[in-house]
Amino acid sequence: MAATYYEVLQTEFDEMISWRRYLHQNPELSFQETNTSTFIANQLTSFGLEVKENVGGNGVVGVIQGAHPGKTIAFRADFDALPIHDEKNVPYKSTVDGVMHACGHDGHTASLLAVAKILSNKRQQLHGKIVFIFQHAEEKPPGGAKFMIEDGVLDGVDVVFGAHLATEYPIGKIATKSGPVMASVDAFKITLQGRGGHGARPHETIDTIAIGSQLVGHLQQIVSRRVNPIEPAVVTVGSFHAGNAFNIIADSAVLEGTVRAMNAKVRKQIEEEIRSILEGVKVADRIDYSLDYLHGYPVLVNHKEEAALIEKIVKETVSHDAFIEKDIVLGAEDFAYYLEHRPGAYFYVGASNENPNTQYPHHHPRFDFDERALLHVGHLFLQLADYYLGTKA
DSSP: OOOOHHHHHHHHHHHHHHHHHHHHHSOOBTTOOHHHHHHHHHHHHHTTOEEEEEETTTEEEEEEEOSEEEEEEEEEEEOOBBSOOOOOOSTTOOSSTTOBOOSSHHHHHHHHHHHHHHHHTTGGGOEEEEEEEEEOOSSSTTOHHHHHHHTTTTTTOOEEEEEEEEEEEETTOEEEOSEEEEOEEEEEEEEEEOBOEETTOGGGSBOHHHHHHHHHHHHHHIIIIISOTTSOEEEEEEEEEEOSSTTEEOSEEEEEEEEEESSHHHHHHHHHHHHHHHHHHHHHHTOEEEEEEEEOOOOEEEOHHHHHHHHHHHHHHTOGGGEEEOOOBSOOOTHHHHHHHSOEEEEEEEEEOSSGGGOOOTTOTTOOOOTTHHHHHHHHHHHHHHHHHOOOO
């Protein structure tokens, strides 16, 4: 009897863990991942893949051409880390002060490397081609996906899939859904320029703290009073800096924040509302302003057929109970760019267990996960390769 994909992956499990832990100990921030890129390229080369480096920046692409004609499918993993100090007490703790893998990207990369290694030995059975996309800079807009796509990573690709480890789900669960899954993300920076002065003579000033405080309230009312309440959206002011003394009225203030939405129409509406509010404040409060508005990642929209395929595979090869229909979240992911260009889907793999150390949320300084989740990521990628290209374990 032929080995199952889980059994094949088990033979690579120790190496998957060693790759993951090496990456965890040696994290690199977005757009700075030169050593990580070299590590990935060296592994892919050792498997005999056709390897392209510096794709759209620090991206790496590996290609397996099957012996028979067929579709071209793409699998994507990201590999950048975050500016967070690792507070875990584990042997594989980050060795880089203030930088750690706190979102599972090290696991994504390790899993996809194992899939590439396994499939590299099955070229004679493959009906088509596989493109392995190892993407830099997912965590920092404008992100690496956009640049890799502009550099041709999706040329000739028929369908694309990506995975994300998720500690909000227990080990063994797979979650996805068709349609919008994750929000668009934009960032804004508002600089207010008033007129400073003595704290005892406010009538001679234009008080940017008072005006800025009112502005925060106006911005919050965009979602609560201007956006249709059945449309999920968020406007958050995360930073407000002004003044440097208790008795001086500040002449300037800087507010920074984020905008999240689940469809493009609402996304555009919120930006227009922000601009309109600022014009009103300028007239009403006699203040000058500047607005820097960064358009980040679009809404991540899974395609119906590909999301249904993932559900079917999970229910047939794992169990009906293993599949979860995912709720939408207002977090963002630049995998959305791939799905704007090609059919595909993004899925989430449960990565927590009864140990509290695996239950911290993403971007937490003690983030970690059950490493058996690497097997589940790899299993679904291999099942997808089997479906499209006809390979067998």
